[in-house]
Amino acid sequence: MPDIKISIIVPVYNSEKYLPETAQSILKQSFSDFELILVDDGSKDGSGKxxxxxxxxxxxxxxxxxxxxxxxxxxxxxxxxAAGEYIAFCDNDDIYLPELLEDNYALAKKYDADVVRYSRSYRTVKDGKVIAEEKTSFKAGVYSSSQFAANFDQINKAGEGIWAGIYRRTFLQKNQIDFDETMKFGYEDLDFITKIYLCSPSVVLNPKTYYVWIMRYAHSTSGKTDINNITSLMKCLENKSRLVTQTGIETQIPAFWVEELSRRIYTIVRYVSPKKVKMPFGKRIELLKYFRTAAVFQQPTDKKRTEALKKQSKPGWLIWYLFDKKHYWLLYFLVTGKQRLSEK
Incomplete structure (x- = not known):
């Protein structure tokens, strides 16, 4: 294959039930100038075969x-x-929709883009039936490297899943961007995309949906909570804090960063309190305290920014306030109580 336009990387681990459908969704693409790299990461089932x-x-x-x-x-x-001009990713149980490669490679070439981001669908499957589905929503856009900072708000809305985009391989190589192998239990995508954005790439945003990210109850994790997940997010937030400063986004949107921190706090509270995890209450609170030691929480937050968040979202502000003031128990019961109500 002398002319490889796109290299698609699929990490494979114990996915014999879903891998054939995933692979066929890629191999049947209308665009054919690609290589599909299947990385069998020590599977114990029939995935390698x-x-x-x-x-x-x-x-x-x-x-x-x-x-x-x-x-x-x-x-x-x-x-x-990988030898392709561009790099794409797919998880071993997700689906490429038709024209993903053809349409987005065409955009990459038309605008000489380092990155093309497209929309994805998040599908929840239980007992073989789709019980929920939602899509990312953002506007179409074409931004040169010099326009990246001024338009970071729009680019950021395209999400952080690395499979929802294609990336110029030489751009990744030039900037020595790869995956942090210390991240074992999540946030590797956020880390990867943040490192890309710190290098101010030229970006095309394509709001059409091309990728189906599937959460299957039968194939989901057991609910184990690992501190590596929290440590990884802490590392990611340090990098994203640099990105926020570099882009100057808070001059346009004062609540931007504190609102993101509030969302991440909410996520961690949910993470340490899933129903499947057997853990003493005190341990859950200790994990919240550990997250509070992250560098991004050590500097006092500008009152103007917290007031902007309060006007924008009182629930988001309350989560931030309780965490900032170290009212961990109250925060925990507030979030988990809301979770229980939403499940009724």
């Missing part, structure tokens, strides 16, 4: 078999092998 069978049938498929190292290690292995 399925990878080899796919490669035997289609020369565009390449397979890496490696010892288990986690999703970041698998993606990095794929990045090292």
């Amino acid at each position: 399925i990878c080899d069978q796919l490669a035997a049938k289609d020369t565009r498929v390449k397979v890496i078999h490696k010892t288990n190292g986690g999703i970041c290690s698998a993606r990095n292995a794929g990045l090292k092998m």
Whole structure:
């Protein structure tokens, strides 16, 4: 394959039930000038064999078999092998919709873009039935590198899932961007996209939906809470804080950063309190206290920004206020009480 336009990297781990459909959604794309790199990350089921069978049938498929190292290690292995002009990603149980490659590669070439971001659908499946589905929403846009900072608010709305975009391989290589292999339990996507944005790429935003991100109850994690998840987010927020400063976004939207921190606080409270996790209440509070030690929470927040958040979202402001003042118990019961009410 002398002319590879796109390298699609799929980390594979114990997904024999879903991998064939995922692979076919890619191999049946209208655009054919690509390579599909399946990285078997030490699967213990039949996933590795399925990878080899796919490669035997289609020369565009390449397979890496490696010892288990986690999703970041698998993606990095794929990045090292990739030869495409652009890089794309897919998880081993998600779906590419038709024309994903054709449409977004055309936009990348038309505007000479470092990054093209497109919309995704988040589908929840239980007992084989779709019980919920929602899509990201943002406006179309074309932004040069010099326009990146001024338009960061719009670009940020395109989300952080790395599979909802294609990326110029030489841009990633030039800026030494890869996945942080210390991140084992989440936030590797936020880390990767933030590192890209810190380099002020040229970006095209395509609001059409091309990717289906599927959460299957039967295939979801057991509910284990790991401190690595929290530590990873703390690291990501330090980088994003630099990005917020670099873009000057708070001059346009005073509540931008404190609102994001409030959302992340809410996420962590939910993370330490899932119904499946058996953990003493005191341990849950200790994890919230640990998150509070993140560097981004050590500097006093400008009152103007917190007041802007209060006007924009009183619930968001309350979450921020309780966490900032270290009222962890009250915050915990507020968030989990809201969670219980929403599930009734």
